[in-house]
Structures are given as structure tokens and as C-alpha cells.
Amino acid sequence: MMYMIEAIIRPEKLQEAKGVLDDAGFHGLTVTKVRGRGRQKGIKLQWRAGEYSVDLIEKIKLEIVVKADEVDRVVDLICGAVGTDNVGDGKIFIHELSDVVRIRTKEHGIKAI
Ligand SMILES: Nc1ncnc2c1ncn2[C@@H]1O[C@H](COP(=O)(O)OP(=O)(O)OP(=O)(O)O)[C@@H](O)[C@H]1O
Ligand SMILES: [Mg+2]
Structure with missing residues (x-):
């Protein structure tokens, strides 16, 4: 059985994540820039004119298929x-994967894989 691990992480943590995965022998991955929100529904920022909110925050999606x-x-x-x-900090979704073809x-x- 194979699984697709889909991790939504902070963009500034991408290098760190790639580094530890590489060191552990997991080399193949897909990286996508995404935008999203969690249960805080984005963030509120202070600006001269007052408060405004950004409801979709830049994140990175990492996809890794493993045994x-x-x-x-x-x-x-x-x-x-x-x-x-x-x-x-993000979230990890784990999906069963039915097949992979090289x-x-x-x-x-x-x-x-
Ligand atoms: N229920 C969800 N469905 C799909 N994507 C989600 C969901 N929750 C979070 N995400 C994705 O994960 C990113 C990071 O979410 P986040 O870490 O803020 O989750 P959270 O549940 O609010 O946890 P925390 O309270 O630690 O912030 C979001 O920007 C979004 O891309
Ligand atoms: Mg959140």
C-alpha cells in the first residue's frame, strides 16, 4: 500500500523540510505555492488606517508518496x-494512493516510487 502525504506548511520552512527529508532518504517530492486558511480564518493586521484582514495566507504544499x-x-x-x-504551522493530509507509474x-x- 502507498500513501500520498500532503503537507501544508509555512513557506519559510520549505528548505528545512526538504533538508530533513533528503537526509532521511526521501528525495522525490512535489512543491506547490498555495493559499489557504485554517480555523483562525486568516490573520488580522494593523495598519495606519486601522485593522484589516487577509483571509488567504500564502503556504507551501508538499506532496510526498511513500510506502x-x-x-x-x-x-x-x-x-x-x-x-x-x-x-x-500547517496541516498534513494523508491519502491512500491506488497506484503510481514511472x-x-x-x-x-x-x-x-
Ligand atoms: N480543514 C482544512 N481543509 C483544507 N485545508 C486546510 C484546512 N485547515 C487548514 N488547511 C490548510 O492548512 C493551512 C494552515 O492551516 P493552519 O495551520 O492555520 O490550521 P489550523 O487548523 O487553523 O491550526 P492552528 O490552530 O494551529 O492554526 C491553511 O492555510 C490551509 O491551506
Ligand atoms: Mg490556523
Whole structure:
């Protein structure tokens, strides 16, 4: 069984996350710039004219496909690398993945990760 780990993290934590994953042997990943909000519904900022709110905050989405027995390790690595104990640290979604194909070789499944 394979899983897609989808982590929404702070942009400034991307290098840190990539570094720990690389050191642990997880090299393949996809990175996307995204915008989102969590339960604080964005942030309020003070400005001369008063307060205004930004409801969608820039985040980075990391996608990493791993084997079932690697999920906990990767989740721990990401949490350790990107956590600051503040709101907005992000969230990790874990999806079961039905298949992967390496286009060059047509390999499927775990062989293709
Ligand atoms: N329920 C959700 N569904 C989809 N995406 C979400 C959800 N909650 C958070 N996200 C994504 O994760 C990003 C970071 O969320 P955030 O860390 O603020 O979550 P939170 O639940 O508000 O936790 P915290 O209280 O620690 O801030 C959001 O900008 C958004 O992209
Ligand atoms: Mg939040």
C-alpha cells in the first residue's frame, strides 16, 4: 500500500523540510505555492488606517508518496522540521494512493516510487 502525504506548511520552512527529508532518504517530492486558511480564518493586521484582514495566507504544499510503513516517519520528520508551536504551522493530509507509474519504464506501484 502507498500513501500520498500532503503537507501544508509555512513557506519559510520549505528548505528545512526538504533538508530533513533528503537526509532521511526521501528525495522525490512535489512543491506547490498555495493559499489557504485554517480555523483562525486568516490573520488580522494593523495598519495606519486601522485593522484589516487577509483571509488567504500564502503556504507551501508538499506532496510526498511513500510506502505504508514510512508514513509515520515522514509525518514526524515534517512536524519536527516545520513546527513552531504557533497557530498557522500547517496541516498534513494523508491519502491512500491506488497506484503510481514511472513513465519512462512503465513500472507500477512501489517499484515506481
Ligand atoms: N480543514 C482544512 N481543509 C483544507 N485545508 C486546510 C484546512 N485547515 C487548514 N488547511 C490548510 O492548512 C493551512 C494552515 O492551516 P493552519 O495551520 O492555520 O490550521 P489550523 O487548523 O487553523 O491550526 P492552528 O490552530 O494551529 O492554526 C491553511 O492555510 C490551509 O491551506
Ligand atoms: Mg490556523
